[in-house]
Amino acid sequence: MRNSALVIVDMQYDFIDGSLACRNADNAVKETLKYIDSQTKGQGGEEHEILDTFPILFTRDHHPADHSSFTGFGGTWPSHCVAGTRGGEIHEALLPYVNEELTFDKGCDRTVEQYSGFEGMNSAGQSLGEILELLDTTDVYVCGIATEFCVRNTCEDLLKAGFKVHLLKDCIAYVDHDGHLKALKEMAEEGIGIE
Ligand code: VGL
Numbered sequence: 001m002r003n004s005a006l007v008i009v010d011m012q013y014d015f016i017d018g019s020l021a022c023r024n025a026d027n028a029v030k031e032t033l034k035y036i037d038s039q040t041k042g043q044g045g046e047e048h049e050i051l052d053t054f055p056i057l058f059t060r061d062h063h064p065a066d067h068s069s070f071t072g073f074g075g076t077w078p079s080h081c082v083a084g085t086r087g088g089e090i091h092e093a094l095l096p097y098v099n100e101e102l103t104f105d106k107g108c109d110r111t112v113e114q115y116s117g118f119e120g121m122n123s124a125g126q127s128l129g130e131i132l133e134l135l136d137t138t139d140v141y142v143c144g145i146a147t148e149f150c151v152r153n154t155c156e157d158l159l160k161a162g163f164k165v166h167l168l169k170d171c172i173a174y175v176d177h178d179g180h181l182k183a184l185k186e187m188a189e190e191g192i193g194i195e
């Protein structure tokens with residue numbers, strides 16, 4: 001039997017309308033909501049029922065204010081997704097689907113830039129990969145921000161761990177359009193389904 005789950009990568013305000021606003025971000029949020037609806041139709045919208053049949057997991061970029069990826073602290077990115085700020089919050093339209101146990105933070109250590117959500121941790125210290133295994137997941141659907149960085153690294157780690165990975169191409173946002181297309185092409189060559 002196939003068991004599917006959805007992983008929503010870094011759909012946080014700094015990547016949508018904040019310091020690192022990405023292209024197609026508003027549209028990606030809308031398309032993600034449509035996708036969730038299409039997968040959960042007929043379930044009455046009850047959160048627990050949705051979670052039973054189609055778990056939705058979230059990753060968050062979650063940095064301290066002096067993170068080493070920020071300009072001013074040795075890095076190249078503007079300050080973004082600082083823990084406790086609006087920029088670090090998940091878009092409000094998605095909040096009905098957010099569940100603490102299924103929310104995984106990464107980039108928390110100031111010395112490490114962690115693009116992949118795979119090793120992100122929930123508040124109980126469990127990783128995304130660990131929880132997907134506990135859920136007997138075979139197929140992981142991925143959407144979020146940004147194609148070239150966190151989405152790509154998360155997809156590649158999922159693939160390496162043995163999951164079948166399906167990237168929802170209408171539900172992703174990106175830093176650069178050419179970079180996005182190049183990343184999609186390379187991911188397809190690696191065996192990630194672009195759907
Ligand atoms: C990301 C740049 C810096 C991402 C995170 O989520 O793709 N990009 N930190």
Ligand code: ZN
Nearest residue numbers: 061069081107
């Ligand atoms: Zn970051």
